[in-house]
Amino acid sequence: MVSITFDKHTSGQFNAELEEARNHLMEMGGIVEQQIEIAFKSLVNVDSELASEAIQMDKDVNKMELKIDKETTQILAKRNPAATDLRFIIAVSKTVNDLERIGDEAVKIAQQAIELSNDGAGPQGYVELRHLGEKVREMVQSSLDSFARLDADSAFEVMQQDKAVDLEYNTAVRTLVTKMMEDPRTITRALNVLWALRALERIGDHAQNISENVIYLVKGKDVRHKKLEKVEETVNR
Amino acid sequence: MTTNTNDELAQIFEGWSSTVGKPTLKDNARMTTRGVDVFYGEKQAIFGVDLDIGKNEVLAMIGPSGCGKSTFLRTLNRMNDTIDICRVKGDIHLDGDNIYDKKMDVVNLRARVGMVFQKPNPFPKSIYDNVAYGPRIHGLVTRKAELDEIVETALQKASIWNEVKDRLDQPATGLSGGQQQRLCIARTIAVSPEVILMDEPCSALDPIATARIEELIAELSENFTIAIVTHSMQQAARVSSRTAYFHLGRLVEVGATDKIFTAPEHRLTEDYITGRFG
Numbered sequence: 001m002v003s004i005t006f007d008k009h010t011s012g013q014f015n016a017e018l019e020e021a022r023n024h025l026m027e028m029g030g031i032v033e034q035q036i037e038i039a040f041k042s043l044v045n046v047d048s049e050l051a052s053e054a055i056q057m058d059k060d061v062n063k064m065e066l067k068i069d070k071e072t073t074q075i076l077a078k079r080n081p082a083a084t085d086l087r088f089i090i091a092v093s094k095t096v097n098d099l100e101r102i103g104d105e106a107v108k109i110a111q112q113a114i115e116l117s118n119d120g121a122g123p124q125g126y127v128e129l130r131h132l133g134e135k136v137r138e139m140v141q142s143s144l145d146s147f148a149r150l151d152a153d154s155a156f157e158v159m160q161q162d163k164a165v166d167l168e169y170n171t172a173v174r175t176l177v178t179k180m181m182e183d184p185r186t187i188t189r190a191l192n193v194l195w196a197l198r199a200l201e202r203i204g205d206h207a208q209n210i211s212e213n214v215i216y217l218v219k220g221k222d223v224r225h226k227k228l229e230k231v232e233e234t235v236n237r
Numbered sequence: 238m239t240t241n242t243n244d245e246l247a248q249i250f251e252g253w254s255s256t257v258g259k260p261t262l263k264d265n266a267r268m269t270t271r272g273v274d275v276f277y278g279e280k281q282a283i284f285g286v287d288l289d290i291g292k293n294e295v296l297a298m299i300g301p302s303g304c305g306k307s308t309f310l311r312t313l314n315r316m317n318d319t320i321d322i323c324r325v326k327g328d329i330h331l332d333g334d335n336i337y338d339k340k341m342d343v344v345n346l347r348a349r350v351g352m353v354f355q356k357p358n359p360f361p362k363s364i365y366d367n368v369a370y371g372p373r374i375h376g377l378v379t380r381k382a383e384l385d386e387i388v389e390t391a392l393q394k395a396s397i398w399n400e401v402k403d404r405l406d407q408p409a410t411g412l413s414g415g416q417q418q419r420l421c422i423a424r425t426i427a428v429s430p431e432v433i434l435m436d437e438p439c440s441a442l443d444p445i446a447t448a449r450i451e452e453l454i455a456e457l458s459e460n461f462t463i464a465i466v467t468h469s470m471q472q473a474a475r476v477s478s479r480t481a482y483f484h485l486g487r488l489v490e491v492g493a494t495d496k497i498f499t500a501p502e503h504r505l506t507e508d509y510i511t512g513r514f515g
Contacts, residue, residue: 082510220500
């Protein structure tokens with residue numbers, strides 16, 4: 001496979017356009033990472049002010065989405081990109097979509113924090129939530145790092161983590177269900193936590209999608225809906 | 238063609254020893270070329286090209302100016318014979334016949350392997366006579382009615398019949414550029430070739446005329462084998478099923494067009510199709 005560079009086009013303007021799209025994607029990734037962190041903090045600390053901040057940040061994320069979409073559309077229309085340039089534009093375009101959806105999930109987490117705060121009760125003690133939250137944040141961060149470094153190996157590592165996240169999510173759901181059965185008074189609170197858990201699990205899925213986009217960009221192979229062993233073969237090729 | 242020192246060549250072709258991809262076909266090959274070298278006097282323009290053209294496939298040949306793609310195309314129906322200093326080495330077969338065999342009738346070969354050029358070049362004759370010329374000189378017909386049918390069929394296949402059917406006796410030079418090019422395609426297919434070679438057939442045409450020729454290429458590929466040289470990478474991507482990339486006289490990479498334009502194997506191919514050459 002040909003190694004990837006985005007400069008050295010005869011058209012310097014084209015180099016600049018690709019660089020700009022890349023920088024904006026990384027900028028959007030940074031905002032989304034921050035948004036998840038704030039939303040998550042608002043949940044574990046039951047802090048409605050922080051939660052509102054996370055919800056507000058979604059506006060910035062949406063703005064970035066529109067901006068980058070416009071840039072990639074312009075590049076497609078004007079430059080007829082091929083090979084790595086084409087794969088790059090496709091990968092950016094899909095990753096923007098995933099980042100925007102991650103932003104939406106962060107908003108859902110923040111909304112649950114507000115609900116819990118209104119109930120005057122905290123989710124302290126739900127260890128699973130903290131653990132899952134940390135894991136998912138790491139996944140998002142690593143997937144964006146792998147995009148920045150065009151590193152298919154680390155993207156594959158993120159994909160491997162998603163299985164563990166799914167497992168942890170299922171365990172957490174079972175634990176919560178047990179708690180609800182034991183003490184029906186916890187049902188409302190437990191449901192709020194359940195929704196937040198669900199949002200975290202979805203964020204993990206989007207981080208996995210971003211990693212798949214990175215592997216497509218670097219290796220030129222679409223690894224969506226493939227077993228991990230097959231993906232590993234592609235990455236090691 | 239620019240002259241490169243051995244060191245420069247080694248650098249350009251770093252990691253390249255033979256063609257990347259599958260230049261030869263297991264079966265279904267209409268034309269095969271093996272170890273083709275072409276020289277203009279002392280200067281070598283093509284270096285050991287092995288390449289097959291499959292039946293009913295559209296093969297696009299791309300590469301920077303001076304890479305030898307047109308030279309290579311012209312070896313396929315011995316067009317280079319007309320250049321005194323040009324020598325061709327290696328084997329080129331059409332359906333198993335060695336086209337450089339001494340016994341090969343070149344006029345007949347060029348009926349079997351027709352060619353469409355960059356600029357439309359109709360004869361200064363009527364539209365009808367342009368198309369009828371080939372069948373007449375090759376003695377393909379004995380009766381006027383037969384000739385009429387061949388002319389009509391060829392013009393229909395070239396998607397120009399409806400535009401010219403009422404003025405077949407008028408000079409072909411009165412047609413628009415795009416119409417002239419389609420007339421030249423009709424003239425080529427009137428003698429029922431096995432292979433049609435196209436050397437940048439749309440470079441003198443506007444986008445609409447180009448779109449019509451591209452549409453025509455897709456239709457023609459049902460009955461003919463087509464090899465097209467084009468400067469337009471988008472055109473190669475649109476019309477061909479396989480693409481061959483030439484660089485400084487070497488066939489660097491060949492593969493399915495879908496693959497070449499999304500994930501080429503070789504750096505030189507990648508650099509060319511992404512516009513990284515000066």
